[in-house]
Amino acid sequence: MKTLSLPAPPPSFVQRKETILAQLAVPEQEYTDASPKGSVDEGIRELINEINGLDGFVTTSSCAGRVSVFREGRRKGGEARGDGDEEGEGRKLAGVGGKGGGGNWLFVSHDPVPLENGGGDMRLDWEGLLGLKGGCEMEGREVGDGGEGGLRVEATRLVHFKFEPMILHVLTASPEHAQLLLRCGLQAGFRESGAVSLTAAVGEQHATPMVAIRSMGLSFESLIGYQAGDGGQIQCTVTSAYLRTLIDIGNERFIENTKRIERFRTALAEATKPSNKNGDVWEDAETRRRRKREEGLRRRDMLEKQKIDDTKAVDVENEALDIPLDVNLT
Helix, strand or coil: CCCEEECCCHHHHHHHHHHHHHHCCCCCCCCCCCCCCCCHHHHHHHHHHHHHCCCCCCEEEEEECCCEECCCCCCCCHHHHCCCCCCHHHHHCCCCCCCCCEEEEHHHHHCCCCCCCCCCCCCCCCHCCCCCCCCCCCCCCCEEEEEEEEEEHHEEEEEEEEEEEEEEEECCCCCCHHHHHHHHHHHHHCCCCCEEECCCCCCCCCCCCEEEEEECCCCEEEEEEEEEECCCECCCCCCCHHHHHHHHHHHHHHHHHHHHHHHHHHHHHHHHHCCEEEEECCCHHHHHHHHHHHHHHHHHHHHHHHHHHHHHHHHHHHHHCCCEEEEECC
């Protein structure tokens, strides 16, 4: 059986991994990162620890999956006011998609959103929960091109409801390590996974690819409101029932997202488990299935060959016993 042998991690990778793990070892109350939550998500903490416990792999960023409400930043034509943003942020303009220029999350959850309030009653104030303080208006102005009864799009900050599945960035010690991780991700359903830096950087002897485990198939987004300029209230453009429907869809996507994460964990554990015959050799799930099938076909061929040989042997014995009674044996 031909299997892929993983090379030893180069010293440059080992040093970088040690630095990253030292940062992750900071107590949770002191650890911060660039995400809205500011720490490793609880839903994939065990997965992160399992990956970082393997030679040749180290996670650099991650998100377990989230449902969020995002208000775009200021567009061209909007007033450049600070609104409590960091110094200089209020003077910037948002790019395509609304990021930058003071864009911010009004609501973020890395877990399914409870449909009941703390008292056990069905939640009704979806606008308040999602940060849409202005309430829902189904009649009146619409986001348009500046005509009568419309709003100037360039001066409008749109509000998005989003669901985003798990995304995981892993630095690997070699292209072989990256290939193993990609196979596990693809088999688990993270079909948009990929890798970059497949060749050694200038001045480096070894390539250390960065792998992204991700899936766009579970993602979805819906416009649910807007804010006219910087000083206006956020106006919700959909009904409370529609917001509840979006949350229901998001909660369903969380369930499927969790299933794919578990499939990925299982595939990675199987792919990195040493084989019984040689601890230095590994095989992923696809290779193992192919090997088992080939072994089964070989056993079948051997049994058929043995059956044919036994049949021939019986025929030979019968021929040997078919001797005339009057033959002279002396």
